Amino acid sequence: MTTPYSLTSALSARIAQAIAADQGWIGFDAFMALALYTPGLGYYANDSAKFGTMPARLQAGVPVGGSDFVTAPEMTPLFGQTLAAQVAQALQVTQTAEVWEFGAGSGALALQLLETLEAMGLPLARYSIVDLSGSLRARQQETLARFAGTVRWVGELPDTLQGVVLGNEVLDAMPVKLLARVNGVWYERGVALDAAMDGQQGGDAPRFVWHDRPTELRPPLDIERVHDYLTEIHPQAESFVRTLADRLTVGAAFLIDYGFPEHEYYHPQRHMGTVMCHRSHRSDPDPLSDVGLKDITAHVNFTGIALAAQEAGLNVLGYCTQARFLINCGLVARMETAPLAVRVQAQKLIMEHEMGELFKVIGLYKGDPWEAIGFSQGDRTHTL
Template identity: 35%
Template sequence: MPDKDHNSQLEELIRQRIRTEGPMPFAEYMGLCLYHPEHGYYMTPRRRIGKQGDFYTSSSVHGMFGRLLTRQLVQAWQLLGSGAMTVAEQGAGEGHLALDILDCLRDEYPDCYAAVDYALVEVGPEHRRRQRELLAAHADRVRWCELDELSGMTGVILSNELVDAFPVHLVEKSDGSLREIHVGVEDDRLVEVVGQPSTGRIQAHIDWLGAGPLEGSRGEVNLAAVDWMRKVAQVLESGLVLTIDYGYPTEELYAPHRRRGTLLCYHRHRSHEDVFAHIGCQDMTSHVDFGALIRAGEEEGLETLWFGEQYRFLMALGFVEELMRLQALETDPVRAQALRLTLKNLILPEGGMGETFKVLVQGKGLGPVELACQRPISAIEIG
């Protein structure tokens, strides 16, 4: 009987690759574990999100997240002239955020809904299948495509917890030299092998940032994230890029106290650091280097409009007002309390998603703008 917590076929494929070609860079190993076409974690049928899965996302906590995000999308539509607009969501998971956004547009902003072309950029066939089922009511507004097919688009490119799952190069600084972690085979087991950097791009990236792992420390270099941001900037003709994820500015990512980096695995809501456990059956992530995304975007013509914690973003878009509205509709005090506790997780600075998660808003072709998400918290009226 196949082990649902470990993909032995994928492990054997990895072993064979190493036996044939030698140790592989950790980034290649991570890519196979997550995205192998037949056996990768994100490519096979499984429950990943929610109570029965391995992790939660902001959109899986409550539909309010999508409703508030919709307000920023509608303002973008207005700033772009209220004409035809594409909303491109990459890495949409099972489609819950897309559903919340499209439901809100249809019910509260019908003119914008009629103008929106919702494009889902999704590599996983199982995710595409689930998205088609979930979004059936919006079939005339939704399509699936590759990022390259959106070249010249006007609108918003949106991602929520996408970049943290890009394969990363794992490196460490020792005796003044940069070394890269590879994956090899020893006594028929997968093991770490420390070797020379597999590509000159790693050192070039660190030089470009002016930051990297300190002496005696380990960290991640996410070349794929920078490549992705450059492509996004090139695809967008005018509009916004909204990137929501957990991460840090560059200097905080490589801070002296973060000696082991940020790489983590998630399996059934338990986080751990064993990258050789549950091969193909666990999520693997690293915190996003938002400084690198900002710099890459600016070099490709994007303007950084706003960057900050998720709780500030949601508060500015009306979290408090929406919570009060929902509570007023709830007559059962027990359910009202449960609602408050659920929604607090979206904005709690400690123990919740509010501070760990950041939001990066970049723009192109908009000129001077004052976005809804830039509303200061001091301007929020309570009561």
Template identity: 30%
Template sequence: MSDLNDIELTAAQHARTHACAERVRYEIKQQGGSIGFDQYMQLVLNDPAVGYYHGQQKIFGAGGDFITAPETSVHLAYCLAHACEQLIQDDPQRSILEIGAGSGKLACDVITYLHAWGQLPARYYIYEPSEALRVKQKKLLETEIPEHVSRIEWLPNLSGEILSAIIIANEVLDALPVKCFEVQADSIQERCVALSEDGNLIWQLQDPVDDLDAALDYITVMSDEPLGELYRSEINLGLENTLSAWTNCCEQCIMFLIDYGYPRSEYYHPQRSMGTLRSYYQHQVSEDPFKNPGLQDITADVDFSAVAKAATHLSLGVLSFGVQRNFMLANRLLEWQPSADNEVERIAQIAQLKQLTLGSAISERFQVMVLGKGIDYGADRFTLRDMRARL
């Protein structure tokens, strides 16, 4: 497998990754020689000056680093729009709030469908922390759906008040910082980030900080089988804060969390002994998150049991959980008609539909969890097969 080392960088890319690495080195020295991986991930992805999501490079789709469902086809947008259509019919005051809107493609397609069905929300809010992405989203939406741009509002933060919202976060949870750990026969340690003698970024094992220690106790106690001789994995300790931040601005909300991941028993399965952390650069996967920091995306699968636990602590209802395919089938996927006006594109659209529905990796690995604040609906509204019992 080739990786980021094999690819020649431009002078601008060299300068950017150098600045990002310098920023990380500074932080490591400031903090006495090491930082948690979550802090590293936060810096290299989200630092406004040097972070990956804040750069000018193309991130999504062909010519970028990875592809997400909204970039692949319109099907997810079509089904989400159907779910929103019904929810807006129930309560016309409902707005949509999209978190981490990437290129803006999902917003563009959802708004286009809702307009066609006469069910536009009062407002379509976007909360996007990256200024560079906000600019790209605005450009796309102004070009593709200029007549609806006045309805779209980019929120600088989530401190405002929205009476009733439908929150959508597609592939955002997997981009959030995680801590890394290693379990050996008689020890559990945190995998931190430190510097080698010549200043390179390296892993360093340390005693886990208290909140990680407690969370790992919980995982190992809850695990049906021993995790094995050498077991590495990841954990997001910030989920509760994140869900709280995303829902605090709404008096009432329904939230669609769409991502790749598993319930805990599969996530921390003895066979998944090297975890789920990986990096992407120009559609190539690397297992080394320290290569050219700031130029590659870093991601980890989502432990949906942990999301449900965090939601419950916040008194959010877990309304349904199931594979993305079953969410889409419950939201009228099979009524979708190819829209392309030439035969080749129509065939491509039908092939994309098959990929989403017929036992492919995409149809199994992606999950949809629906949370509710101050509101309840039966799970059958959101999925053909509710799997909350597996969480």
């Protein structure tokens, strides 16, 4: 049986080999990719529980096993049921009949969408899930058994696709590069092996340390003031959007995640960066420890996403907070007829101090322009 210690030890050894093969240093984006996606060992590729409901005893400060974090579809079925209104409109406007979901997690969002679209009289021709995690795929197949004839799993995008693309908390898990300004000089912050471990024998897992190297890379904006500053750039997320633009011949994409427009992302006061780890419904800022046992994320620069999309041939449908998007799509009406417990959970989707303000939705499309209901009020595209 694989124990947490043996898993992190094996993954640490694999990462140490990569560091040694690259002259003793790898960029943080390479480290993050290995920590999350190494087959069989990385966080999203091993069998540990990841998605679930909030532990009942968490408020008392007692961590409870079972999952590491809860996403909106696990929080309440009203999330997917409400999103279905926007998906239905997009399918009808673009005259397509397929949904593509990236990073489908437990399969909860897919189930909510499939059931709601079926009830609306809009059954899909196909629901395609793009997910790199074999362990999550097994869970998704169990969750979506009733729709086995509609759902398929693919490991990569085809050369062309049509339909509606969805990504809920996908961009934040894409590896980022770390840039650090120290005493006025910019460095790329990467990962090396702890020199204190040299020569040690036995079963001790390798330990990792930060190591900076001078770089020509820069944030997209000049950071005001001269204090030390740590931040991220997002080449992989932007590359993902460019690939999507290249493959999507007609349709729309809705990407939901936490983040900011560029001028907020690179604000002088946000000098510690946004990289964060999640385990057992707790957060910590140290991605170099317990590798493989916790999620590693970074906030999204939505301006960078929008620019990458436009440069590659997609247009922006809109950009707004999750709260405004869900309200535009009819969440309040659904809450009015839902049981009290469901309403309480759904409120977290739109409350400013919960998910309502920090989470944003960006809509992209290819084809003729149209007005998406999710951005009918409160569109913030002008802030990107």
